[in-house]
Amino acid sequence: xxxxxxxxxxxxxxxxxxxxxxxxxxxxxxxxxxxxxxxxxxxxxxxxxxxxxxxxxxxxxxxxxxxxxxxxxxxxxxxxxxxxxxxxxxxxxxxxxxxxxxxxxxxxxxxxxxxxxxxxxxxxxxxxxxxxxxxxxxxxxxxxxxxxxxxxxxxxxxxxxxxxxxxxxxxxxxxxxxxxxxxxxxxxxxxxxxxxxxxxxxxxxxxxxxxxxxxxxxxxxxxxxxxxxxxxxxxxxxxxxxxxxxxxxxxxxxxxxxxxxxxxxxxxxxxxxxxxxxxxxxxxxxxxxxxxxxxxxxxxxxxxxxxxxxxxxxxxxxxxxxxxxxxxxxxxxxxxxxxxxxxxxxxxxxxxxxxxxxxxxxxxxxxxxxxxxxxxxxxxxxxxxxxxxxxxxxxxxxxxxxxxxxxxxxxxxxxxxxxxxxxxxxxxxxxxxxxxxxxxxxxxxxxx
Amino acid sequence: xxxxxxxxxxxxxxxxxxxxxxxxxxxxxxxxxxxxxxxxxxxxxxxxxxxxxxxxxxxxxxxxxxxxxxxxxxxxxxxxxxxxxxxxxxxxxxxxxxxxxxxxxxxxxxxxxxxxxxxxxxxxxxxxxxxxxxxxxxxxxxxxxxxxxxxxxxxxxxxxxxxxxxxxxxx
Ligand SMILES: Cc1cc2nc3c(=O)[nH]c(=O)nc-3n(C[C@H](O)[C@H](O)[C@H](O)COP(=O)(O)O)c2cc1C
Ligand code: SF4
Ligand code: FES
Numbered sequence: 099x100x101x102x103x104x105x106x107x108x109x110x111x112x113x114x115x116x117x118x119x120x121x122x123x124x125x126x127x128x129x130x131x132x133x134x135x136x137x138x139x140x141x142x143x144x145x146x147x148x149x150x151x152x153x154x155x156x157x158x159x160x161x162x163x164x165x166x167x168x169x170x171x172x173x174x175x176x177x178x179x180x181x182x183x184x185x186x187x188x189x190x191x192x193x194x195x196x197x198x199x200x201x202x203x204x205x206x207x208x209x210x211x212x213x214x215x216x217x218x219x220x221x222x223x224x225x226x227x228x229x230x231x232x233x234x235x236x237x238x239x240x241x242x243x244x245x246x247x248x249x250x251x252x253x254x255x256x257x258x259x260x261x262x263x264x265x266x267x268x269x270x271x272x273x274x275x276x277x278x279x280x281x282x283x284x285x286x287x288x289x290x291x292x293x294x295x296x297x298x299x300x301x302x303x304x305x306x307x308x309x310x311x312x313x314x315x316x317x318x319x320x321x322x323x324x325x326x327x328x329x330x331x332x333x334x335x336x337x338x339x340x341x342x343x344x345x346x347x348x349x350x351x352x353x354x355x356x357x358x359x360x361x362x363x364x365x366x367x368x369x370x371x372x373x374x375x376x377x378x379x380x381x382x383x384x385x386x387x388x389x390x391x392x393x394x395x396x397x398x399x400x401x402x403x404x405x406x407x408x409x410x411x412x413x414x415x416x417x418x419x420x421x422x423x424x425x426x427x428x429x430x431x432x433x434x435x436x437x438x439x440x441x442x443x444x445x446x447x448x449x450x451x452x453x454x455x456x457x458x459x460x461x462x463x464x465x466x467x468x469x470x471x472x473x474x475x476x477x478x479x480x481x482x483x484x485x486x487x488x489x490x491x492x493x494x495x496x497x498x499x500x501x502x503x504x505x506x507x508x509x510x511x512x513x514x515x516x517x518x519x520x521x522x523x524x525x526x527x528x529x530x531x532x533x534x535x536x537x538x539x540x541x542x543x544x545x546x
Numbered sequence: 547x548x549x550x551x552x553x554x555x556x557x558x559x560x561x562x563x564x565x566x567x568x569x570x571x572x573x574x575x576x577x578x579x580x581x582x583x584x585x586x587x588x589x590x591x592x593x594x595x596x597x598x599x600x601x602x603x604x605x606x607x608x609x610x611x612x613x614x615x616x617x618x619x620x621x622x623x624x625x626x627x628x629x630x631x632x633x634x635x636x637x638x639x640x641x642x643x644x645x646x647x648x649x650x651x652x653x654x655x656x657x658x659x660x661x662x663x664x665x666x667x668x669x670x671x672x673x674x675x676x677x678x679x680x681x682x683x684x685x686x687x688x689x690x691x692x693x694x695x696x697x698x699x700x701x702x703x704x705x706x707x708x709x710x711x712x713x714x715x716x717x
Contacts, residue, residue: 185638185677218569223584223622224678226691259569264580264620267676281579281612283619299574340682342640348682386639386677429640429681443639447676 100354101328103316103336104309108196114231116238119199127207127318128244132252135318140211144314146322148334153179153270153307154385154425156409159314165294166212167302175303176214177279178205178311180221180228181263181270185386185447186427189338190308192350194221194228198235202258204311206244207318209256212304216257219308220275223264232260267451271499272305273297274453285453286499309338330356333408337426339368343381344432346370358404359383359412360397363430376432380516383412384424386444387504389511390437395419417511437519441512442470448505459502462493466509478524487513550600559585563605575606579616582606583623592632593624621675629664629671630713633706634688637674640681649685650674652699656706669710 112118119125131140145160166174178201182190194201201219209217221229236258239245247255261279263269269278273287276298297303313335317325326334333355342348345363347370353362362368363378372378381396382388399405400415412423431440449463466489472478490506497503513520555563563582570577582602587594599613606613617623624632633653637646650672654660657670664671680686683695694705 182679183677186640186681187677188679188681188683191679222679223580223620224675224688226584227693261569261577262581262584264584265622265675266620278580279577280574281576281606281608281616283616299571342681342684343643348684350682382639427681431643435643440639440643443637443642447638450676 100352100357101336102352103325103328104193104200104312104338105197105350105352108192113197114195114199114235116199116235116242119197120242123319124199125203125242125244127203127315128210129250131207131210131318132250132254137211137213140207140314140318143317143322144211147313147317147325148322148329148332149310149313149317149325150333150409151307152309152313152337152426154184154387156423159306159310162294162306163212163304165292166304167295168213170302172301173216174212174214175298175301176205176209176212176217177272177275177298177303177305178217178219178308179270179272179275179305180219180225180308181267181275182225182308183222183267183270184425184427185444186342186382186429187340187385187425188342189340189350189426191225191228192340193308193312193338194225195231198232199239200312200315201232201308202235202239203244204314205258206239206249206256208306208311208314209258210254211314214304215255216259218279218298219258219260220269220279221260221262222269223262226262229260229262236260266453267447268453268499268501271501274499275305276303283453285455286501288498328354330406330408331410333410333423337407337423339407339426339428341369341428341430343430344373344376344435345430346373353407355406355408356411357407359407360404362407362428369428369430372430372432374432376434378430379433379435380431380437382421382427382429382431382508383407384422385427386429386447387507388422388424389417389420389507390431390440390515391419391421391511392515395515396421417507417514421511436474437512437516438470438474438523441509442467442474444508445470445505448501452501452505453499456497456502458493458496459505462489462502463505465489466505470509473520473523476523476526478520480521480524482524483513483517483520549597550604553597553601555586555589555601559589567606576608576612579606579608579613580620583613583617587623591627592630593627627664627668629668631669631689631706631709632671632673634673634675634678636676636678636680636684636686636688638677638681640677641684641686644684646685649687649697649699649702652702653706656703669713670706 107122149159150156266284268274269284274284278284293303364371382390400419409423413420445467449467452459452463454460490509493502494506566581567578603610603613685697686695
């Protein structure tokens, strides 16, 4: 069994309530930080820990914190990104539902490090039932003196609020999140200026994912060096992986960075193998935005070594043979799944979620969706496959925010690794799937 | 009196709105817009009429267009009347490969409506939505605030039948 840092106490009775949470060591990091450490010392520990942002991009958290503009007398804000809308991702939800005080504790300690006296948790509107859990936990923390004025007699003040979104994937992008929190449409801003200089209400702002902020608790308690002992290379600590798709045991797992992908899929401790005795076909290892990999690239790096669950190993080989750890949304496909249909489904998602500000994204995502729909439903032409390739290339890198790239990469990877399936759809004109969209193996055999 | 002036919200909602407005700096009342729209939508039959939105603009000291442009951007706000029970089935990739399409087809047959439509008795509206963060518990749908996960056809029947009975009992 791997080391558990975030979910160690998740099964303890009443852990969602403050008494029980404190009994199992909760809120120690608040008294330690506020009474024994300066804010910069807290940031220093986060730097030492090597913690990388758990929201998808994997940017070093301590380094990001050091960019916060402290030269003005404007208020500073810490925003927790609990938008969790990347398809395949459902890890933050577990943390907030089951052990809400861990996030609140992390928010207090992190706000202290950053010098914020007001902080917000931006949670997707569909998680309204979790917003209520968080609000209850926040009220408990106020009552115990961990929030409010002069926390634990330290002179530090903090108010913490939960703010709901209302159904828009784009609001997970940090500048769209800020716009949304200001009561506007979720249109991403052009960077620079970066939020650390000019964010919420034009004040210096840090945006961090739920899991990143929760990790700060253990980093402060045990020290950054201790945290960095878990994991592998520049992927320190543990990571929550939400596993879905055609596996025996879907769910959220806290893994030590560095577990082999093969072990993660087949071991009973984790996914428990492919459902219904079928074969593994492909996997999207880090949320819908990252490249899909066929089985052999998923399990092995380009040098033949086993691929591991870490930032470096999952991206080894670049986009030619690798992918990304992303948000940890691990989607597994069995041999009966249709790559064309899945690619069309994701393209529809990105088209639906494009905010519409930049033409390559607004028009390109819609175009890709239509072309993929045609191919999937037997109306495609061979040239359409090259057309798709061309469209995705013209989106990538040409947009205000990374949603454009996120829409382009899954299409590129599907064509790169599964071009034969697209050709098959075109060649045979009718679908190779029964009415449940399940692959017909007999028909697949004609393919090769 | 204009129609907007006739709109009133319950005491409870007004108090809730006042509490929310205090979460933001006094000159940033507009930030309360999203949470406030959730409250009034729930109170007004699960959709936002122009009159309701105009009233919110007054409460938050912003222009009506600032409310409309937000309400039309976010998928959780309904700008048309909907049924008493809105079924939102996730149809994104991970749910799709775990049987979401069968669940959708079953509900369409059972209620005799297509996705996006409302039953004649105004009881049910069927919608498809994008990933709700329940991919490991697929197939799933959301009704109101509640998630229903790991659905089977039988469970769908039971859930919808009992919700219908509940609503009919209230009337
Ligand atoms: C389209 C899009 C959607 C995103 N959605 C999320 C999300 O739901 N949750 C999240 O934490 N980060 C999301 N991000 C990343 C955020 O922009 C930001 O990098 C992150 O919240 C920073 O936190 P971290 O450094 O702790 O990971 C998204 C980015 C993009 C471009
Ligand atoms: S890339 Fe797409 S989502 Fe991002 S700002 Fe441009 S149009 Fe909006
Ligand atoms: S894909 Fe349906 S909940 Fe994520």
